[in-house]
Amino acid sequence: MQLADHWYRKIISEGYAKRRLSKPGDRLVAVAGLARIWAQRMQDVYIAGNWEGSFAYSLAWTRDGRPCPGGGPPHGPSWSWASHPGRVEWNDECSLFEPDAYLRLKGSNLEYGGPIEDRFSPVGGGSVLIAGRTAEINIGTNQSWHDAWIGGLKGYFFSRVNNRLIAERYELLR
Numbered sequence: 583m584q585l586a587d588h589w590y591r592k593i594i595s596e597g598y599a600k601r602r603l604s605k606p607g608d609r610l611v612a613v614a615g616l617a618r619i620w621a622q623r624m625q626d627v628y629i630a631g632n633w634e635g636s637f638a639y640s641l642a643w644t645r646d647g648r649p650c651p652g653g654g655p656p657h658g659p660s661w662s663w664a665s666h667p668g669r670v671e672w673n674d675e676c677s678l679f680e681p682d683a684y685l686r687l688k689g690s691n692l693e694y695g696g697p698i699e700d701r702f703s704p705v706g707g708g709s710v711l712i713a714g715r716t717a718e719i720n721i722g723t724n725q726s727w728h729d730a731w732i733g734g735l736k737g738y739f740f741s742r743v744n745n746r747l748i749a750e751r752y753e754l755l756r
Contacts, residue, residue: 585624586636587672590643594631594663595671609664614702621701629690630705631664637687637712643670659692659708685714 598613610631617628626633632640641661646669658664692708694700 585620586626586633586639589620589624589633590636590640590663590672595643595669599663599666599668599670608704610658610662611704618702628701629687629710630659630662630692630708632662634687637710638685638714639672643672645669646671658705659710661710662705664705685712687711688713 593616594613598609601612613631617631620626621628624633624635626635628634629637640663643663643666645666663670688711690708690710692701693706695704695706
């Protein structure tokens with residue numbers, strides 16, 4: 583998990599996601615060469631900027647709140663950090679992340695945009711099939727809830743309320 587954390591937080595969040603590319607759709611192209619090397623090092627499967635072995639963690643990205651220069655349509659699957667044109671981050675609370683044994687990536691179907699269709703080619707879109715536990719969460723309507731996410735952090739629901747991180751315990755429904 584340490585290599586995956588380094589990939590998402592250091593290489594993506596503090597490296598590639600900060601860059602202003604001349605073509606916003608080239609985010610995955612820009613990181614593809616490094617991803618090839620890391621795939622061998624981590625012995626993991628690369629899926630549109632994310633890694634199969636840490637897929638739940640990879641979904642815990644959020645935009646950093648700064649205005650996005652240029653904006654434009656998303657490039658790549660909406661669940662990938664690469665679809666967001668601005669900066670992204672994995673919050674410090676993600677360092678507490680422990681994989682949920684019940685969350686599994688069952689498959690992926692990616693739409694490649696390059697002449698060669700391999701896992702490191704540009705991705706125009708795609709879908710993933712995941713299986714896991716669900717929880718019912720009641721959120722009050724009198725507060726400003728946004729950027730809410732469930733990160734598989736041992737039964738805690740994290741959300742931002744007025745730029746303050748709130749953690750609430752949730753009970754799993756059986």
